[in-house]
Amino acid sequence: MKEHETDIGNKKAVYAELQDVWVSYYNKWVLKSICLKCYQGEILGIVGPNGGGKSTLLKVIMGLVRPQKGVVKLFGHRPDKHTRLEVGYLPQISKADRSFPVTALDVVLMGLYSRVGFLKRPGNKSRKVAMEMLDRINMAEYAEKSFGILSGGQQQRVHIARALASKPKLLVLDEPSTGVDSVAQEDFYELLAKFRDEMNISVIMVSHDIGVITAHADRIACLNLQIHYHGEPDSCFEPEIMQKVYGKNLNIMVHDSRCATCLKKHEHND
Amino acid sequence: MIEIFSFEFMRNAFMAGIMLSPVLAVVSFFVVLRRLSFVGVGVAHSAFGGIALGVLLGISPTLTAIAFAIAVSNAIGYTGRHGKLNSDTAIGIFFAFAMALGIIFIGMSDQYNVDLFGYLFGNILAITGEDLIIIALLGGLVLISIFLVFKELLFVSFDREVALVSGMPVAFLDHFFFTILGVSVVISIKIIGIILVSALLVIPGAAASQITDRYIPMIAIAIAVALISTVGGLFFSYYADIASGATIVILSCFIFFILFIIGRCRK
Numbered sequence: 263m264k265e266h267e268t269d270i271g272n273k274k275a276v277y278a279e280l281q282d283v284w285v286s287y288y289n290k291w292v293l294k295s296i297c298l299k300c301y302q303g304e305i306l307g308i309v310g311p312n313g314g315g316k317s318t319l320l321k322v323i324m325g326l327v328r329p330q331k332g333v334v335k336l337f338g339h340r341p342d343k344h345t346r347l348e349v350g351y352l353p354q355i356s357k358a359d360r361s362f363p364v365t366a367l368d369v370v371l372m373g374l375y376s377r378v379g380f381l382k383r384p385g386n387k388s389r390k391v392a393m394e395m396l397d398r399i400n401m402a403e404y405a406e407k408s409f410g411i412l413s414g415g416q417q418q419r420v421h422i423a424r425a426l427a428s429k430p431k432l433l434v435l436d437e438p439s440t441g442v443d444s445v446a447q448e449d450f451y452e453l454l455a456k457f458r459d460e461m462n463i464s465v466i467m468v469s470h471d472i473g474v475i476t477a478h479a480d481r482i483a484c485l486n487l488q489i490h491y492h493g494e495p496d497s498c499f500e501p502e503i504m505q506k507v508y509g510k511n512l513n514i515m516v517h518d519s520r521c522a523t524c525l526k527k528h529e530h531n532d
Numbered sequence: 533m534i535e536i537f538s539f540e541f542m543r544n545a546f547m548a549g550i551m552l553s554p555v556l557a558v559v560s561f562f563v564v565l566r567r568l569s570f571v572g573v574g575v576a577h578s579a580f581g582g583i584a585l586g587v588l589l590g591i592s593p594t595l596t597a598i599a600f601a602i603a604v605s606n607a608i609g610y611t612g613r614h615g616k617l618n619s620d621t622a623i624g625i626f627f628a629f630a631m632a633l634g635i636i637f638i639g640m641s642d643q644y645n646v647d648l649f650g651y652l653f654g655n656i657l658a659i660t661g662e663d664l665i666i667i668a669l670l671g672g673l674v675l676i677s678i679f680l681v682f683k684e685l686l687f688v689s690f691d692r693e694v695a696l697v698s699g700m701p702v703a704f705l706d707h708f709f710f711t712i713l714g715v716s717v718v719i720s721i722k723i724i725g726i727i728l729v730s731a732l733l734v735i736p737g738a739a740a741s742q743i744t745d746r747y748i749p750m751i752a753i754a755i756a757v758a759l760i761s762t763v764g765g766l767f768f769s770y771y772a773d774i775a776s777g778a779t780i781v782i783l784s785c786f787i788f789f790i791l792f793i794i795g796r797c798r799k
Contacts, residue, residue, distance in 0.1 A: 324697050343699060351697040362565065362690050363747040372687045376699040381680050408745040428698070 274301040276338070277432050277464040278323055283332030285318055292318050294488045296332070300432070305458055305465040307479025307495070309472045314486040316468040320434055323466060324349055337431060347376060350425030350433045355418050355441040360410040366420045367405040370395050373427035395423040399453060415446025419453065426457060433457070435467035439474050451478040536770050545656035545776065548667055548723050549762030553736075555671040557754035558678055559716045560737035561747075562709060565689045571608055571710075572733035574623035576717045576726050578604035578630030583651050583721075584637035593651075594666060594718060601714030604630055609710040613703070654725030654777030656766070667719045674712045685709065686747065723762070724777040731781040732758060739788040742795035757787050 278300040285293040292315045300306040310316055321327040322334055325341025336345040350373070370392040371384050378384045384392075396402045399419040404412065409420065418438065425433055438454075439447055455478070458465055468485075469475050475482055476495040484491040536542050563572055582600025586593030604626045612619030638648065650658050678685065687695045688705050696702045713733070720729045740753035765780030772779070 326696065346697065346699045349697060351694050353691065353693050361741070361745070363741065363745045363750045364686075364690060365746065368747070369690075372683075372690065372694075373698065375683050375687055378683070380684070383683065410745060424694075434697075 274303060276300070277302050277336065278466065279333075279335040280322065281333040281335075283322060283329045283334060285315075285322060285327060285329045287318075291487065293322070293329070296322075296485075296489055298483055298489065298492065300464050300466055302431070302464055303458060303462045304480040305454065305467065305478060307475035307482040308466065308468040308485050309475040309482055310468075310470065310485035312470055316470075316485060317436065319485060320436055320466070320468055324351060324434055347428065348431045350428065350430035352418075352421050352425050352433065352435040352438065354437045355414055355421070362410065364409050365406050366396065366401060366409055366412065366416075367392055369409050369420050370423045370427055373424035377428050392423075392427055395427045396420075399423045413446070414441045415443065415450065418442055418446070418450055422450075422453065422457070426461070426463075429461070431463055433463055433465045435465065437469050437471075438467055439469060439471050447474070454478070536767065541657050541659065542766070542770060544659040544661070544664060545723060545766050546763065547664055548656075548659050549766055549780075550759065551664075551667050551671050552720050552723065553758035553762050554755045555674050555716050556720060556732045557736040557740075557758040558675060558751060559713060560733050560735065560758075561740070561751050561754050562678075562685060562689060562737075563713070563733050564737035564741060566709075568713070569730070569734045570620065570623055571605065572713065572717065572730040574608060574627035575601050575605045575710075575714050576721075576729045576733075577627045579714075579718050579721060580651065580726050581630035581632075581634035581637070582718075583726075584634035584641075588637045588641040594663075597718045597721065598670075598715055600630055601718050602711050603714075605710035605714040606707050609706050613706065650725075651721060652726050653775060654721070654723050654728065656723055656776045659722050663722060670715050670719050674716055677708070677712065681705065681708065724780060728777050728781045732761070732784060735781075735784040735788050736761075739784070739791045742788070742791040743798070753791075757784060757791075761787060 276299050278298070280296050280298040283293060283296040283298075284291060296319065298306075298319075308316055308319060318327060322329055323336070323341075325334070325336070325346060334341055337348060339345055367389070371388060373395075374384055374388045374391060378388060393402065393405060396405050399422065401416065401419055401423070404416065404420075409417065412420065418441075422433075433454075435454075438450065442450065451474075454465060457463060467475070467479070479495055481493060482491070482495045483489050537546075563569060579597040579601045582597035583593040585600070586596035589596070607626055608619055608622045611617045611622040617625075647655060647658065649655075684695075684700050684705055687698075687700055688702055692702060717729055717733070720732065724732060736754035736758040737750070739757045740750045744750050744753060761780050761784035765783045766776055768774075768783065769776040769779035
């Protein structure tokens with residue numbers, strides 16, 4: 263695989279880096295020779311089919327799975343207790359229990375628990391930080407509402423407020439489009455870009471939805487056990503790469519108005 | 533009204549019930565949120581093996597029962613996280629194993645006057661002053677330790693993955709919770725019995741969840757449900773002359789149905 267170094271690489275710090283990472287489950291390789299870089303202030307989208315190793319890759323980046331081979335570095339260090347505090351994580355929405363007896367504010371507060379410390383309770387200062395985060399996602403008025411009654415899009419925004427409450431340097435998102443309607447999705451990615459610019463954080467998101475990833479990521483990586491492409495979004499649609507990532511049945515791929523190649527064609531036609 | 537308190541065993545039973553109610557209610561809050569109802573059943577039944585071992589060895593059955601309950605609940609928790617066994621299957625295996633051991637232990641012991649029925653269904657006549665001290669100490673320990681790690685337990689129950697990523701000691705919290713579950717079961721056996729104790733590990737929390745969606749009110753309501761059930765159940769069982777454990781459980785079920793209906797009507 264050829265690393266597509268861009269000029270941002272020379273100016274900005276590398277927040278997450280994987281060098282020749284191999285991971286196996288039950289004697290079967292699920293990640294092979296992964297090399298990946300995510301720079302400060304960029305949204306890195308990882309796209310690939312289900313079962314292609316996306317979730318495992320996220321776990322490796324967050325330090326939850328240790329690779330059999332290779333080097334993982336977060337902010338220049340190996341993942342440990344300290345780097346964990348610098349990583350915010352947004353799981354798939356569908357995994358949260360809707361009947362759980364907490365308010366939106368309670369959920370955001372959870373993001374501060376590891377900073378509050380063991381055996382201590384979050385105080386007024388934490389509540390203030392949590393309220394500020396809710397305000398930044400335009401959900402201050404929902405602070406005391408039950409988390410369960412919020413819509414998928416609102417829950418996702420609360421999740422992002424929780425993930426960012428502890429001011430991490432890196433935000434990791436697992437299938438952010440799942441369970442959220444398309445209008446809420448647009449709002450969400452706008453919010454994500456806003457936080458990237460305001461807090462200068464890195465974002466790594468995985469999705470099987472190639473349209474979403476190419477529309478909103480600064481750089482992308484195409485993953486199916488191996489990384490078949492790592493660079494700007496617009497050139498990943500080379501048929502060769504697509505075939506390697508998704509196999510030969512390309513016609514079942516999601517294809518919508520944001521498809522970068524089509525947009526280019528339209529521009530040429532215009 | 534006065535007559536009931538003139539008996540020492542009734543006074544002991546009321547004190548035990550009042551002390552156990554907040555313990556069972558708080559544990560049930562987490563049992564319901566973490567969907568561990570069946571774990572409660574398994575752990576309670578496995579305590580039987582421990583009781584039988586205590587009888588066989590001639591030492592305090594409460595101690596051996598606690599050891600059994602803690603071992604089995606942690607084993608269920610462990611196999612649930614590791615191994616290719618889901619916790620449902622693990623419960624089915626461990627619970628049968630501990631019960632079968634119990635039956636063998638009872639058979640081996642030469643004591644024929646053991647009140648097995650009392651352990652299975654509860655026997656308030658058997659609650660001694662020593663039991664009250666054990667309930668106060670262990671129950672107090674359970675409540676204090678839950679209070680200390682409450683926010684971590686809540687986070688792990690809500691969103692395990694994110695809790696893990698944000699540095700919560702998830703594995704420790706799991707084993708901690710399974711341990712206090714085991715302890716809570718054993719200290720409740722004399723008043724409610726092995727067969728029925730799991731009901732009070734579910735019903736107070738489940739009943740409270742019908743009418744509130746905030747955790748602090750939910751815990752408060754769960755405690756109230758447990759208190760009303762145990763105190764009310766003891767009164768009723770005394771005057772109607774029926775089994776106290778069963779009365780407590782049936783009363784708690786009634787309260788659950790009432791709160792369930794109220795919860796439906798409000799929606």
